[in-house]
Amino acid sequence: MNPSSIVWLRRDLRLADQAAFAAACAAGPVIPVYVLDDETPRHRRMGGASRWWLHHSLASLEAELRKAGSRLILRRGRCEDVLAALAAETGARKVHALHHYEPWWRNAERGVARVLDLHLHHGNxxxxxxxxxxxxxxxxxxxxxxxxxxxxxxxxxLPVPAPQQVPAPLHWPQSDCLDDWGLLPAKPDWAGGMRAEWTPGxxxxxxxxxxxxxxxxxxxxxxxxxxxxxxxxxxxxxxxxxxxxxxxxxxxxxxxxxxxxxxxxxxxxxxxxxxxxxLPDYGSRNAREGFDAFPWREGAEADADFVAWTKGRTGYPIVDAGMRELWATGWMHNRVRMIVASFLIKHLLIDWRRGEQWFWDTLVDADYGSNAVNWQWNAGTGVDSNMFVRIMAPLSQSDKFDAAGYIRQWVPELVHLADAAIHDPPLPVRGYPAKRIGHKEGRERALSALAVLKG
Ligand SMILES: Cc1cc2nc3c(=O)[nH]c(=O)nc-3n(C[C@H](O)[C@H](O)[C@H](O)COP(=O)(O)OP(=O)(O)OC[C@H]3O[C@@H](n4cnc5c(N)ncnc54)[C@H](O)[C@@H]3O)c2cc1C
Missing domain, CATH: 1.25.40.80 (Serine Threonine Protein Phosphatase 5, Tetratricopeptide repeat)
Structure with missing residues (x-):
């Protein structure tokens, strides 16, 4: 029997059109492994919503692997140490994996390649x-x-079909128990809306x-x-x-x-x-360095505004609907992501990095590249054109994109309002907050801040 190969899984939790599996299956027995690394410094820890998804995605993959005569081995720790130990235990000679481009994954790939025969494939x-x-x-x-x-x-x-059988080693190495990893929220269990919306796997x-x-x-x-x-x-x-x-x-x-x-x-x-x-540090550093001196608001008042934004209590129905959808389901519609991001950065004048971090923790699709690129694009701090001056008007955007039904779904305080009133309630509504800042005032404050930077 050929020696086993390890398939090192990360953000590639599938069997079909998965080049690492295809290469390993062609060579002999396969040991699929997922390594949870919360320890390595500068390895960006997954947010809460992503951890919920990961749990279910791993459970689903394990079930599919069992059907194909295989298993999924779970281990924790620094990838290069864990994979080296696993190779020593099992006699595995090669590691197959797909390429990943987050800076911490590229570091991990370099580390693994130093100690093992690592074969990286494309396909994500x-x-x-x-x-x-x-x-x-x-x-x-x-x-x-x-x-x-x-x-x-x-x-x-054309995509390559999933292998019908994944060749198994003679002896399976020990695996952690998924439930012991504590990826799911317990007290409180905030994942009810996610369970209703999604089927990971x-x-x-x-x-x-x-x-x-x-x-x-x-x-x-x-x-x-x-x-x-x-x-x-x-x-x-x-x-x-x-x-x-x-x-x-x-x-x-x-x-x-x-x-x-x-x-x-x-x-x-x-x-x-x-x-x-x-630009590996795109998630934390302005690509336009000129913005490093931008006068973002800080302190207790800005913190209170930030909390109101996270909780969907800004007084802007479309913003609040989006932030509540995010909290409930771990996802938000793209148009609304743009509106809430513009609102945080420009109306509230809060550093885009605080928004990026909140999304990182709460999105089920939190993705280092996509999140950072979109936040920097909205902020105007990124590699493309300076979009800071494009200050979205949340009230007219809401009307233009016909968001009345969406607001009713996520902001029950406003459910009784007619379409014409729901985007910008004309009178105070019981239980619904007043605007944190008026649109005109917010817009002028943002443009003045930009002028300070330019001046
Ligand atoms: C501030 C902000 C933060 C964002 N953060 C993320 C994030 O962390 N992860 C993420 O996947 N997307 C992010 N997006 C992009 C976009 O909002 C989501 O990809 C999209 O809403 C997902 O819904 P969908 O699958 O129905 O998209 P669809 O419209 O059906 O698009 C299909 C696929 O294309 C990709 N895609 C679509 N729009 C974008 C985009 N603007 N940038 C990159 N990929 C895109 C996604 O993979 C998406 O699943 C962000 C957008 C904004 C404005």
Whole structure:
């Protein structure tokens, strides 16, 4: 019998179109392992909502592996130490894994490669990040030319089916018990809304894709309307790698209709990895250094505003609906993410990094690259054009994108108001807070702060 190989799993929790599994299965017995690393310094600890998702995704993968005659080994600690110990215990010679681009994963890959024979494969993105280059051979900084160059390499290769059988080693090494990892919230159990909304795991991802494929042709018309379920809601499945982007591409393209806009959004995900590959500390540092001196508000009053924002009690119905949707389900509609981010950064004049951190903790799709790229884009601090002056008007955005039904769903205090009144209630409503700051006042304060920076 050939020696075993380890498949080191991270954000690639699937069997289909998973190149690390395909390579390991072709070579002999396979030991699939997931390592939870909460110890390594500078390894960004997963937020609460992501940990909830991870628990269920691992449970689902373990069940699928059992059907294929295999198991999932769970271990905790520093990846290179854990994998080296596992290789010594089992006699495994090679480690197969997919590439990941978060700075801490790249560090871990370097560490593992120092002690073991590590084979990294591509497959979590449409094209390998770092390989879409300008005519002069440098990476793109701006999305539009990046996407144009990427589409020239499309369609992606057809997805590889999941292995029917995953060859097992003669003896299985010991595994931690998933329940002992404490990934699920206990007291209080805040995950009820997430359980109702999501089915983590590969089967859940495929079911979500199948239902989206039926409405994909209307994506462009509906994607900005939070009251309509017009987007795919595939983001947490994609983040955890429960489905490959190539699988999504081919399924949606087969469904037909004008799906270019949707595929372009999948491209934003590739673009975000392209940015963090160039600028690994994008989640914590302004790309435009000029913003380092920006007079963000700090202190007790700003803290109170921040708490009101997190709790969905700003007095702006569309902002509050979004923040409550996020808290309840771990997800928020993209148009509303843009509105709440603009509101925090500009109306409340609070550093985008506090918002990024809140999203990191509460989103089930919290993704280092996508989160940082979108926050810096909204703040105008990023690699692309300076968007600070684009101060979204939450009240008219709410009206324009027909958010009345969405507000009724998430802000019960306003449920009795007619469509015309719900975006900006004309009179005080019992139990619903007054605005933290008026729109005009917030806008002027933001522009004055920007003028101070420029002056
Ligand atoms: C402030 C802010 C923070 C964000 N943080 C995250 C995050 O942590 N993780 C995350 O996956 N997305 C993030 N997004 C992007 C976007 O809001 C979500 O990807 C989208 O809402 C997910 O819903 P969906 O799957 O229905 O998207 P769809 O509209 O169906 O799009 C399909 C897929 O394309 C990708 N995508 C779509 N829009 C974007 C985008 N603007 N940037 C990057 N990828 C995109 C996602 O993988 C998504 O699942 C953020 C946006 C903003 C404004």
């Amino acid at each position: 993105y449409l094209v390998p990040p770092g390989t879409v280059l300008t005519g002069s051979g440098t990476p793109f900084k701006i999305y539009t030319p990046f996407w144009r160059a990427l589409t020239a390499r499309m369609p992606p290769a 590969e089967a859940g991802a495929l079911a979500r894709l199948a239902s989206f494929a039926q409405i994909a042709a209307q994506y462009e018309a509906r994607r900005n309307l939070p009251s309509r379920a017009g987007t795919s809601r595939l983001s947490p499945h994609l983040h955890f790698g429960e489905i490959s982007p190539a699988t999504i591409w081919h399924s949606v393209a087969r469904a037909g209709g004008s799906v270019d806009k949707f595929l372009g959004e999948i491209g934003w995900r590739d673009y975000a990895q392209n940015v963090i590959l160039q």
